[in-house]
Amino acid sequence: MQYTAITLVKRPKIHITPDLFETVTLETPQLKDQQILLKQTHMSLDPAMKGWMTEDRNSYIPPVELGEIMRSSGVAEVVESRNDKFRVGDRVVGMIGWTEYAVSAGKGLQVLPPNVSAEAVLCVLSLPGLTAYQGLMEIGKAKAGETLVVSGAAGSVGSMVGQIAKAEGLRVIGTAGSDEKCRWLEDELGFDKAINYKSDDLAEQLRAATPDGVDLYFENTGGPVQHITYGRMNAHGRIIVCGMIADYNTDKPSPGPNWINMIRRRLTIQGFAMPDHWDNVPAMMEKLSVYLMDGKIKYRAHKLNGLESAIEGINLLFTGGNTGKLMVEL
Amino acid sequence: MQYTAITLVKRPKIHITPDLFETVTLETPQLKDQQILLKQTHMSLDPAMKGWMTEDRNSYIPPVELGEIMRSSGVAEVVESRNDKFRVGDRVVGMIGWTEYAVSAGKGLQVLPPNVSAEAVLCVLSLPGLTAYQGLMEIGKAKAGETLVVSGAAGSVGSMVGQIAKAEGLRVIGTAGSDEKCRWLEDELGFDKAINYKSDDLAEQLRAATPDGVDLYFENTGGPVQHITYGRMNAHGRIIVCGMIADYNTDKPSPGPNWINMIRRRLTIQGFAMPDHWDNVPAMMEKLSVYLMDGKIKYRAHKLNGLESAIEGINLLFTGGNTGKLMVEL
Numbered sequence: 143m144q145y146t147a148i149t150l151v152k153r154p155k156i157h158i159t160p161d162l163f164e165t166v167t168l169e170t171p172q173l174k175d176q177q178i179l180l181k182q183t184h185m186s187l188d189p190a191m192k193g194w195m196t197e198d199r200n201s202y203i204p205p206v207e208l209g210e211i212m213r214s215s216g217v218a219e220v221v222e223s224r225n226d227k228f229r230v231g232d233r234v235v236g237m238i239g240w241t242e243y244a245v246s247a248g249k250g251l252q253v254l255p256p257n258v259s260a261e262a263v264l265c266v267l268s269l270p271g272l273t274a275y276q277g278l279m280e281i282g283k284a285k286a287g288e289t290l291v292v293s294g295a296a297g298s299v300g301s302m303v304g305q306i307a308k309a310e311g312l313r314v315i316g317t318a319g320s321d322e323k324c325r326w327l328e329d330e331l332g333f334d335k336a337i338n339y340k341s342d343d344l345a346e347q348l349r350a351a352t353p354d355g356v357d358l359y360f361e362n363t364g365g366p367v368q369h370i371t372y373g374r375m376n377a378h379g380r381i382i383v384c385g386m387i388a389d390y391n392t393d394k395p396s397p398g399p400n401w402i403n404m405i406r407r408r409l410t411i412q413g414f415a416m417p418d419h420w421d422n423v424p425a426m427m428e429k430l431s432v433y434l435m436d437g438k439i440k441y442r443a444h445k446l447n448g449l450e451s452a453i454e455g456i457n458l459l460f461t462g463g464n465t466g467k468l469m470v471e472l
Numbered sequence: 473m474q475y476t477a478i479t480l481v482k483r484p485k486i487h488i489t490p491d492l493f494e495t496v497t498l499e500t501p502q503l504k505d506q507q508i509l510l511k512q513t514h515m516s517l518d519p520a521m522k523g524w525m526t527e528d529r530n531s532y533i534p535p536v537e538l539g540e541i542m543r544s545s546g547v548a549e550v551v552e553s554r555n556d557k558f559r560v561g562d563r564v565v566g567m568i569g570w571t572e573y574a575v576s577a578g579k580g581l582q583v584l585p586p587n588v589s590a591e592a593v594l595c596v597l598s599l600p601g602l603t604a605y606q607g608l609m610e611i612g613k614a615k616a617g618e619t620l621v622v623s624g625a626a627g628s629v630g631s632m633v634g635q636i637a638k639a640e641g642l643r644v645i646g647t648a649g650s651d652e653k654c655r656w657l658e659d660e661l662g663f664d665k666a667i668n669y670k671s672d673d674l675a676e677q678l679r680a681a682t683p684d685g686v687d688l689y690f691e692n693t694g695g696p697v698q699h700i701t702y703g704r705m706n707a708h709g710r711i712i713v714c715g716m717i718a719d720y721n722t723d724k725p726s727p728g729p730n731w732i733n734m735i736r737r738r739l740t741i742q743g744f745a746m747p748d749h750w751d752n753v754p755a756m757m758e759k760l761s762v763y764l765m766d767g768k769i770k771y772r773a774h775k776l777n778g779l780e781s782a783i784e785g786i787n788l789l790f791t792g793g794n795t796g797k798l799m800v801e802l
Contacts, residue, residue: 193736201736202707364731377532383734390732397727401694402720404713404743406523406531411741413734 143170146449147241150206154195156393158460160453162195163212163240170243173224180218180234180244184260187214187452187468188269188298189387189459190415202415212240212452215268217260228253235263240452242472262434265441265467266302269416271430274302276419277382279310281412282358286311289352291371294362295336296323298467299384302439303360304333309438312358315351317344317367319462326465331440339363345370355379364388364396372399375407383413391460442466473500476779477571480536484525486723488790490783492525493542493570500573503554510548510564510574514590517544517782517798518599518628519789520745522720532745542570542782545598547590558583565593570782572802592764595628595771595797599746601760604632606749607712609640611742612688616641619682621701624692625666626653628797629714632769633690634663639768642688645681647674647697649792656795661770669693675700685709694718694726702729705737713743721790772796 144167152162173179194213197205206213216238220228225248228234236251238244254263265271277299278284290307294300295316304314304327316327317339327336335351337344348370355376361368365388375381389395403409433439444466446455451470458464474497482492503509524543527535536543546568550558555578558564566581568574584593595601607629608614620637624630625646634644634657646657647669657666665681667674678700685706691698695718705711719725733739763769774796776785781800788794 198736202738361731368731383731386730386732386735389730395730395732398730400716400719400725400728401691401698401713401741401743402716402725404741405716405745406528406743408532408743408745408748410743411731411734413731413736413738413740415735415738418738 143243144168145170145242147211147239148449148452149209149240150195150212151208153197153205153208154192157391158192158195158456163453165450168241168243171245173222173245176225176247177245178220178225178228178248179222180238180246181221182216182218182238182242182244182472183233184264185214185216185238185240185449185452185470185472186264186268187446187456187459187470189385189390190269191456192390192460203417213237214239214452215264217254217263218244233260235268240449242449258434261443261467261469262441264469265298265443266430266434266439267427270298270467271302271439272423272426273299273384273416274306275426275430276416276422277360277384277414278303278306278358280419280422281414282360282380282382284310284312284358287313288357289313289315289354290358290360291315291317291348291352291356291367291374292360292362293317293339293365293367293371294385294387295327295333296320296465297362297385297387300360300362301327301331301441305331305439306433307358308332309433309436315348317348317363323465326442339365339367348374358382360384362387369399372403375403375409377407379407379409381409381411383411387460444468446470448472473573474498475500475572477541477569478779478782479539479570480525480542481538483527483535483538484522487721488522488525488786493783495780498571498573501575503552503575506555506577507575508550508555508558508578509552510568510576511551512546512548512568512572512574512802513563514594515544515546515568515570515779515782515800515802516594516599517776517786517789517800519715519717519720520599521786522790533747543567544569544782545594547584547593548574563590565598570779572779588764591773591797591799592771594799595773596632596760596764596769597757600628600797601632601769602749602753602756603629603714603746604636605756605760606746606752607690607714607744608633608636608688610749610752611744612690612710612712614640614642614688617643618687619643619645619684619706620688620690621645621647621678621682621686621697621704622690622692623647623669623695623697623701624715624717625657625663626650626795627692627715627717630690630692631657631661631771635661635769636763637688638662639763639766645678647678647693653795656772669695669697678704688712690714692717699729702733705733705739707737709737709739711739711741713741717790774798776800778802
């Protein structure tokens with residue numbers, strides 16, 4: 143049977159452009175012992191992918207090799223199985239890649255319970271939810287009563303961070319790039335305050351929303367929110383650096399804040415990436431499932447259609463054009 | 473008996489100027505029960521003092537009140553005692569202030585063993601040594617075999633940091649502001665490499681001295697060393713922010729580095745100040761005494777003479793004009 147996949151053939155310089163990819167037609171092979179054949183139904187698009195396309199000897203994960211199928215996580219159905227652990231009809235989540243079909247020996251795949259939707263999986267029980275929980279709770283050590291500012295709050299990670307924080311009893315202020323997103327954060331997700339970072343009076347709004355200063359800053363974007371929030375950090379404040387999406391698509395990243403405040407307020411800034419924390423995934427999955435079952439976490443998916451929509455569609459993440467967790471329905 | 477003291481009467485705007493201080497003549501009082509009279513012999517001048525002169529609700533320690541004697545640590549002799557814990561002739565170290573004599577109830581004072589010089593106390597067994605140990609070992613979690621870069625390496629804290637790191641088996645690169653200081657660091661203190669940060673080829677020199685990257689950066693200065701070293705940090709590197717002396721005397725602190733590297737290399741930057749860590753002082757004093765007895769830590773004092781020399785002399789810390797730990801001999 144023939145199917146379509148997309149390989150990475152060039153590395154991005156600044157922007158992700160269509161010429162980085164090649165659409166190829168492949169043939170499903172005869173399965174060997176222990177192998178399964180997967181038909182992907184939902185494929186996740188995440189900002190981290192830009193890093194996976196880029197070579198950096200110090201990066202947290204090896205880059206996708208040129209000529210290989212582009213890396214991504216997704217939900218798939220088992221359509222053929224020569225492995226006892228997977229039955230035809232099972233749904234799984236894992237790193238499946240930009241492809242309609244994939245052959246796997248099952249490594250790294252998790253079978254999904256039947257009552258959870260593919261959207262809930264990609265929005266909550268995979269990279270976005272895990273990243274949010276790891277950063278906020280394990281690295282940031284968030285405590286009830288503290289004030290959190292989260293940038294990129296309407297994004298896939300930011301929206302999880304804010305909701306987990308609310309569930310844990312924090313006061314939550316989010317920044318996002320449109321009034322519509324801000325309304326969603328306040329009205330649907332229960333943020334204490336959401337601020338459009340494009341407002342002329344951003345600094346005044348952030349100040350007014352944090353009368354007792356800021357204990358935790360969860361950084362997804364960089365840009366002006368970073369500098370203003372940094373200046374409002376309380377003593378012993380923690381800053382968790384998860385994303386710098388405002389700077390991923392420039393060749394001249396903007397400067398950060400001066401470090402004098404690090405001493406005056408005894409701040410900690412910590413960067414992290416999930417591949418360092420896989421050991422913690424099962425425990426976090428359990429916590430996230432509980433939030434989900436208790437109705438404490440809502441999500442919205444922004445769905446594109448068809449494998450090849452990923453090529454242009456991934457840039458929505460960098461323009462802020464997506465409303466909700468970006469994914470491709472196959 | 474009359475004595476001289478110096479009070480803080482104005483707060484600094486940018487520079488520390490003589491008009492911030494007033495020299496006053498005081499009279500030693502009759503001692504009350506539990507009190508002792510101290511005659512200060514050596515008074516420490518430290519960069520942190522600038523912070524103590526400044527008001528900031530978030531600072532780690534309340535500022536010196538206007539009209540109060542300027543705060544400082546020092547070594548003194550007990551010349552009169554109505555307290556059983558202190559005998560006339562005892563030498564003590566503690567926060568004594570810019571004064572020739574002081575009355576104390578003994579709180580916060582430590583009696584010194586007779587065989588340790590006042591210089592060794594102020595260079596090693598007080599703020600500089602404690603700060604170095606706390607930052608490098610407790611916060612930075614330095615491990616044998618790692619590569620450390622320390623800025624302001626010839627300063628009172630930096631010279632302790634480098635020597636403790638050498639004693640603990642790290643590879644140590646220091647930066648300082650003159651060739652003479654660099655020679656002292658390499659020839660006397662045993663640094664693996666010392667680099668004059670005023671060199672035209674600072675970046676090349678730092679690169680050549682750290683072929684395996686940098687695991688730990690101990691920041692005392694800010695400035696160009698910060699940006700170059702930040703770019704050379706290895707995965708899971710730690711940056712300890714102890715001082716930013718290059719920026720204390722400007723009204724426009726220079727920007728810091730962009731945070732993308734925080735994620736790519738999963739870095740931690742942590743600011744600290746000793747008053748948060750007093751509980752750890754006795755344990756650290758013990759460790760520092762052992763280094764000292766084993767001849768693993770050398771020091772040099774830069775001595776000024778007479779109380780009033782502090783007023784102009786403190787600025788040597790900000791111009792880099794001192795060679796060794798700055799102190800006033802009374």
